[in-house]
Amino acid sequence: MALVTGLWASKTLALAHELDLFTHLSGTAGITIEACAAHYRIAHRPAEMLLTACAALRLLERHGEHYGNTPLAETYLVRGRPLYFGGWIAMADRREYPAWLHLKEALHSNRPLTWDPDRQASLFDGEDPALVATFWEAMYALSITTADVLADSVDLSGVTRLLDVGGGGGANDIALCRRHSHLRATVFDLPFVCALTRPKIEQAGLSDRIDLAEGDFFADAALPDGHDAILLSKILLDWKESDCLTILHKCFTALPPGGQIVVTDLFVDDNKDGPVDAALMSLNMLIETWGRNYTAAEYRSWLAAVGFTGLQTIRFEAPAANGAVVGHKPETNTTFRVS
Numbered sequence: 001m002a003l004v005t006g007l008w009a010s011k012t013l014a015l016a017h018e019l020d021l022f023t024h025l026s027g028t029a030g031i032t033i034e035a036c037a038a039h040y041r042i043a044h045r046p047a048e049m050l051l052t053a054c055a056a057l058r059l060l061e062r063h064g065e066h067y068g069n070t071p072l073a074e075t076y077l078v079r080g081r082p083l084y085f086g087g088w089i090a091m092a093d094r095r096e097y098p099a100w101l102h103l104k105e106a107l108h109s110n111r112p113l114t115w116d117p118d119r120q121a122s123l124f125d126g127e128d129p130a131l132v133a134t135f136w137e138a139m140y141a142l143s144i145t146t147a148d149v150l151a152d153s154v155d156l157s158g159v160t161r162l163l164d165v166g167g168g169g170g171a172n173d174i175a176l177c178r179r180h181s182h183l184r185a186t187v188f189d190l191p192f193v194c195a196l197t198r199p200k201i202e203q204a205g206l207s208d209r210i211d212l213a214e215g216d217f218f219a220d221a222a223l224p225d226g227h228d229a230i231l232l233s234k235i236l237l238d239w240k241e242s243d244c245l246t247i248l249h250k251c252f253t254a255l256p257p258g259g260q261i262v263v264t265d266l267f268v269d270d271n272k273d274g275p276v277d278a279a280l281m282s283l284n285m286l287i288e289t290w291g292r293n294y295t296a297a298e299y300r301s302w303l304a305a306v307g308f309t310g311l312q313t314i315r316f317e318a319p320a321a322n323g324a325v326v327g328h329k330p331e332t333n334t335t336f337r338v339s
């Protein structure tokens with residue numbers, strides 16, 4: 001039953017978020033069914049159903065006649081809060097679920113559904129500005145939930161300059177720079193993404209330690225140098241294997257001898273029978289990209305193929321990633337050919 005009705009819960013959350021219900025209720029003693037109906041100019045019956053469903057889903061809690069935010073909703077669903085998750089909710093609801101309804105089509109065509117590969121070079125070659133903003137808001141929301149866990153799990157104490165390749169909203173850099181007072185980071189991303197990221201870094205008060213580098217990891221001959229570590233967070237799942245190897249090879253070239261690489265993602269288990277979040281994210285990549293969620297073993301073999309050594313897999317639990325594969329460029333500078 002839970003599997004069949006998963007969409008009901010998701011749509012309830014998405015609608016309440018779209019109505020800004022949780023932001024409306026923040027800091028108040030809650031709302032009655034009558035007041036909810038009046039506020040949204042809807043009938044008593046759907047107002048009652050919506051509030052009841054939100055309470056059942058632990059998004060709201062009822063005190064007498066009033067429904068107010070739970071701590072969960074207060075933390076993640078109120079606009080402007082540091083861990084606001086709304087960007088991801090909106091993207092899943094507006095961009096991805098319409099495509100998920102046609103999953104069978106993607107299964108047969110083996111092509112992305114959320115954009116037209118005949119008209120766009122990639123998912124990131126977006127045309128609709130509203131959709132473009134939604135995507136990177138979603139990435140920021142998802143990554144900010146995971147960045148602290150990543151910072152706890154991966155030892156960057158010896159790193160002074162981090163290059164975050166495809167760094168998006170900079171959520172990981174913000175968390176990592178807060179954790180390590182000696183660290184400086186560079187978000188490398190497409191020019192229009194850097195423009196969206198700049199305000200996030202300013203809001204975090206880290207403009208003096210996080211730089212933005214505009215570029216394209218396929219079109220540019222090389223990635224920026226001068227960094228002793230590179231982070232690839234939720235990057236390789238977007239691309240087919242040959243593209244992943246191209247990106248990894250450029251990372252290897254950009255690092256100095258001894259430089260560190262960190263690849264983090266929702267890894268599918270090596271035996272490919274789970275876990276659920278990674279396996280379903282992988283199907284999400286079927287409707288969104290030419291990639292899929294890879295296993296840690298696949299990443300280790302590609303990293304070894306481009307020349308990284310001392311490969312280690314670190315496991316952790318977080319919404320946007322469940323591990324990291326870490327490696328180093330050998331001190332003696334050997335380059336490997338990628339076919």
Ligand SMILES: C[S@@+](CC[C@H](N)C(=O)[O-])C[C@H]1O[C@@H](n2cnc3c(N)ncnc32)[C@H](O)[C@@H]1O
Binds near residue numbers: 233
């Ligand atoms: C799934 S998002 C991950 C963002 C970020 N690393 C995170 O973990 O939140 C993929 C990122 O890759 C960036 N990207 C895609 N194609 C790129 C390219 N050709 N060059 C540089 N960045 C690119 C996108 O703009 C986006 O920010």
